[in-house]
Amino acid sequence: MPTPLSRRDLLRNAATTAAALLVLPRLARFTRPEDPDHARLGTWAKALRAEGLSRPDAPLGASAVRVGELAIGSPYRPFTLESYLRAGGSPSGTEPLTLSLTHFDCVTLVEACLAVARVAAGQDAPTWKAFGREVERMRYRGGKRRGYSSRLHYLSEWISDGASRGLVRELGSELGGAEDARPLRFMTEHRASYPALANETVFREIAAMERRLDGHPRRVIPTKRIPQVVDRIETGDVLAFATAIPGLDVTHTAFAYRDREGVLRVLHAPLSGGVVEITRTTLPEYVAAIRRSTGILVARPLRG
Numbered sequence: 001m002p003t004p005l006s007r008r009d010l011l012r013n014a015a016t017t018a019a020a021l022l023v024l025p026r027l028a029r030f031t032r033p034e035d036p037d038h039a040r041l042g043t044w045a046k047a048l049r050a051e052g053l054s055r056p057d058a059p060l061g062a063s064a065v066r067v068g069e070l071a072i073g074s075p076y077r078p079f080t081l082e083s084y085l086r087a088g089g090s091p092s093g094t095e096p097l098t099l100s101l102t103h104f105d106c107v108t109l110v111e112a113c114l115a116v117a118r119v120a121a122g123q124d125a126p127t128w129k130a131f132g133r134e135v136e137r138m139r140y141r142g143g144k145r146r147g148y149s150s151r152l153h154y155l156s157e158w159i160s161d162g163a164s165r166g167l168v169r170e171l172g173s174e175l176g177g178a179e180d181a182r183p184l185r186f187m188t189e190h191r192a193s194y195p196a197l198a199n200e201t202v203f204r205e206i207a208a209m210e211r212r213l214d215g216h217p218r219r220v221i222p223t224k225r226i227p228q229v230v231d232r233i234e235t236g237d238v239l240a241f242a243t244a245i246p247g248l249d250v251t252h253t254a255f256a257y258r259d260r261e262g263v264l265r266v267l268h269a270p271l272s273g274g275v276v277e278i279t280r281t282t283l284p285e286y287v288a289a290i291r292r293s294t295g296i297l298v299a300r301p302l303r304g
Helices: 007-030 036-050 060-070 080-086 106-120 128-139 155-164 200-215 223-232 283-288
Strands: 168-170 178-180 218-222 238-243 250-258 264-268 293-301
Touching: 036 060, 036 106, 036 128, 060 106, 060 250, 060 264, 060 293, 106 128, 106 250, 128 155, 155 168, 155 200, 155 238, 155 250, 155 293, 218 223, 223 283, 223 293, 250 293, 264 283, 283 293
Parallel strands: none
Antiparallel strands: 168 293, 178 218, 218 293, 238 250, 238 293, 250 264
16 A cells, blocks of 8 residues: 655645646747748758759759659749738848748749759758758849849749859750740830839839840740650750740749650649649640640759
């Protein structure tokens, strides 16, 4: 039979229990669940390293597409890069660096996948700061983040600017692309659709940028030619879907994705589907179904 506790022991045990109860809320207050974006960065980079996709000889596009596979099902969220403007921020000041690995639009998916692939290739543990640096050098002209106008708004310039700095290689010419020299004026001709352009200085900067692009025609692989070149497009090549809409270069971007049967499809964050997905249709079928499509621009990611 247990020995009865003395009154002194009972008081001592009660005090110990009370102290423990006081400590528990404090521990709960300072123990925070891991941020899902940061958790994904660590998990996805670890996966690339474990699968040998972070090696210098591994194609960067294949690494980026593996990240895209891990992102499948993540929600599409539009206009996240403009959220600071809706909150009252100024387009003339330094633009905040918007980052996410839990939701995407078509462009931010491509940037995020490539950034994770590049961070995973490093020797150090992946950090959110390193991930941000990789996104920044793709998203902004010359890799320098300044105001709203420093962002590469036209996807064709995103490709050409990246090509000039060794981040991608344009494939339009070698794939038989046709020259598209139409002037790009969509932003300034649809000023009301871009809140930042209410600022007169920013409007003039965007107009000047559009005029500069007049000297840089795009090389578009025509829709009818795509079936002839699918064997030369690799998993992870960046695709930009060209359009006949006046003043505009492309309406969407994605990764080329070759499945286990060798069929070329599209991995993307579509507005219509609502989540990151791989298309059921082939690349030629997908492009042919796009209203006012004229073909594709293609760029191969490099480990620059």
